[in-house]
Amino acid sequence: MSDDDTYDVIVIGAGPVGENVADRTAAAGLRTVIVESELVGGECSYWACIPSKALLRPAAALSGARSVAGAREAVGDRRVDAAAVLARRDAFVGDWQDDGQVSWLDSVGVELVRGHGRLVGPRRVEAAGRTLTARHAVVVCTGSRAVVPDLPGVASARPWTSREATGSRKVPGRLAIVGGGVVGAEMAAAWSALGSRVTLLIRGERPLPRMEPFAGDLVADGLRASGVDVRTGVSVTAVDRKDGPVEITLDHGDPVTADEVLFATGRAPRTDDLGLETVGLEPGSWLEVDDTLRVAGVPDGWLYCAGDPNHRALLTHQGKYQARIAGAAIAARAADRPVDEAPWGPFAATADHAAVPQAVFTEPEVAAVGLTLAAAEAAGHRCRAVDYDLGAVSGAALYADDYRGRARMVVDLDDERLLGVTFVGPGAGELLHAATIAVAAEVPLPRLWHAVPAFPTTNEIWLRLLETYRG
Ligand SMILES: Cc1cc2nc3c(=O)[nH]c(=O)nc-3n(C[C@H](O)[C@H](O)[C@H](O)COP(=O)(O)OP(=O)(O)OC[C@H]3O[C@@H](n4cnc5c(N)ncnc54)[C@H](O)[C@@H]3O)c2cc1C
Numbered sequence: 001m002s003d004d005d006t007y008d009v010i011v012i013g014a015g016p017v018g019e020n021v022a023d024r025t026a027a028a029g030l031r032t033v034i035v036e037s038e039l040v041g042g043e044c045s046y047w048a049c050i051p052s053k054a055l056l057r058p059a060a061a062l063s064g065a066r067s068v069a070g071a072r073e074a075v076g077d078r079r080v081d082a083a084a085v086l087a088r089r090d091a092f093v094g095d096w097q098d099d100g101q102v103s104w105l106d107s108v109g110v111e112l113v114r115g116h117g118r119l120v121g122p123r124r125v126e127a128a129g130r131t132l133t134a135r136h137a138v139v140v141c142t143g144s145r146a147v148v149p150d151l152p153g154v155a156s157a158r159p160w161t162s163r164e165a166t167g168s169r170k171v172p173g174r175l176a177i178v179g180g181g182v183v184g185a186e187m188a189a190a191w192s193a194l195g196s197r198v199t200l201l202i203r204g205e206r207p208l209p210r211m212e213p214f215a216g217d218l219v220a221d222g223l224r225a226s227g228v229d230v231r232t233g234v235s236v237t238a239v240d241r242k243d244g245p246v247e248i249t250l251d252h253g254d255p256v257t258a259d260e261v262l263f264a265t266g267r268a269p270r271t272d273d274l275g276l277e278t279v280g281l282e283p284g285s286w287l288e289v290d291d292t293l294r295v296a297g298v299p300d301g302w303l304y305c306a307g308d309p310n311h312r313a314l315l316t317h318q319g320k321y322q323a324r325i326a327g328a329a330i331a332a333r334a335a336d337r338p339v340d341e342a343p344w345g346p347f348a349a350t351a352d353h354a355a356v357p358q359a360v361f362t363e364p365e366v367a368a369v370g371l372t373l374a375a376a377e378a379a380g381h382r383c384r385a386v387d388y389d390l391g392a393v394s395g396a397a398l399y400a401d402d403y404r405g406r407a408r409m410v411v412d413l414d415d416e417r418l419l420g421v422t423f424v425g426p427g428a429g430e431l432l433h434a435a436t437i438a439v440a441a442e443v444p445l446p447r448l449w450h451a452v453p454a455f456p457t458t459n460e461i462w463l464r465l466l467e468t469y470r471g
């Protein structure tokens with residue numbers, strides 16, 4: 001082992017989360033190396049958040065124009081220009097080249113090793129033929145991959161996963177999507193707008209099952225209005241592709257024929273080929289962490305995990321938040337400074353439990369933070385849901401003719417603070433951060449009454465919700 005191979009911190013995986021951990025530890029003066037097997041920037045930059053939103057935005061812009069008389073006449077019933085949308089997506093992913101992100105790593109003083117990283121015992125990582133040793137911490141930031149269910153015929157059907165759904169250079173004539181989670185709903189919206197005839201196959205009652213039920217219902221209405229065949233309560237039993245299209249058999253109802261089938265059926269942690277067994281952990285498992293992001297059950301506390309593989313919240317912004325906390329904790333422990341793990345302190349990822357925001361870029365958009373009513377009740381809170389028609393707010397009516405949307409806040413009746421907020425409607429994503437602040441800061445409702453929303457913005461929904469609560 002040469003001194004060159006000894007670092008203070010080794011980060012495995014250079015997605016947004018790994019990059020942020022490495023940035024923090026390097027900034028704290030710790031010699032940091034990051035190991036990446038594919039592209040620096042990770043799934044988020046090349047096959048997930050960025051390309052999916054680049055595909056969705058042009059259709060939303062067009063709908064935005066179409067929803068306002070005066071602008072509507074200018075755009076008529078034109079569709080998006082698919083070639084231009086795909087070219088814009090390609091630009092956002094830098095044509096799947098990571099030079100820009102590699103230069104950034106260089107600029108913040110983080111060393112890059114290209115190759116697959118694998119633990120080979122406590123504090124040791126093998127990558128690119130080298131054995132790297134960490135003085136203070138190894139951080140697993142390896143993300144997640146799509147799970148395709150093991151159905152008859154699935155392998156030979158060459159299904160799409162989120163990678164092909166965000167990266168395809170061709171618009172399939174007919175696209176079937178299995179799974180009504182966030183990927184399924186967003187990709188149905190994107191490809192339908194690009195010209196595919198989309199069938200969305202959902203085994204539950206509605207899309208977005210983890211959100212408030214009205215959110216899934218409004219999204220299903222929006223998808224249907226844009227031409228998507230949304231089928232609920234159906235399960236795929238087999239898929240079959242010979243040379244041409246793929247045939248999808250359902251447990252009941254007519255089979256579906258499509259040119260491509262996307263499985264948007266959830267994620268698995270990329271921890272299966274990581275050498276976890278060499279440190280007493282189960283390969284392929286989600287890694288349980290404490291609030292400083294240290295992996296449970298590892299003696300001496302040198303192993304951390306941030307982002308998707310700890311299964312707290314599979315979202316880029318939440319993983320980056322964990323990265324900031326983990327980076328601070330690693331730096332403090334390395335310097336023998338005390339690490340106060342109290343909730344909401346600099347070393348505790350408390351928001352993971354109480355205030356995770358998410359925006360879903362369907363039409364209408366869904367924006368939610370904290371608990372749904374059902375989740376709040378299941379957690380034993382004495383609570384009340386306050387609902388309001390978002391379209392009845394002046395700002396919304398000005399924003400779009402016939403604005404359709406709904407808002408809900410879930411109030412904890414014992415201490416009069418917000419447990420969760422959901423907005424559904426055009427542009428709802430941009431309303432979310434005020435709600436995140438109110439939930440994370442536990443702002444008492446009597447004080448929120450003094451936060452006056454500007455007129456006439458859609459944010460006036462806050463006033464209407466509070467008035468409704470007060471009665
Ligand atoms: C279609 C889609 C759209 C999404 N849209 C959004 C969105 O709009 N907003 C949002 O917040 N979240 C979104 N997400 C979720 C988001 O992509 C993930 O939460 C995010 O990518 C997690 O970041 P990460 O750094 O943990 O992992 P990743 O981005 O997956 O990065 C992990 C990196 O680790 C590397 N790696 C893995 N194993 C090894 C190894 N053994 N050695 C070396 N390198 C390794 C990988 O190559 C990869 O580069 C979306 C997900 C999908 C699938």
Ligand SMILES: NC(=O)c1ccc[n+]([C@@H]2O[C@H](COP(=O)([O-])OP(=O)(O)OC[C@H]3O[C@@H](n4cnc5c(N)ncnc54)[C@H](O)[C@@H]3O)[C@@H](O)[C@H]2O)c1
Nearest residue numbers: 149179180181182183184203264265266267314359360361
């Ligand atoms: N805008 C965003 O924030 C955004 C966008 C996309 C993805 N993401 C994140 O990425 C993660 C992955 O998203 P996802 O949609 O792949 O996963 P998910 O777990 O959210 O949804 C998967 C859906 O597929 C269904 N499913 C599973 N197996 C099935 C089967 N055999 N047949 C039919 N349906 C089946 C599940 O019931 C679930 O509703 C999520 O945690 C999500 O939060 C976020």
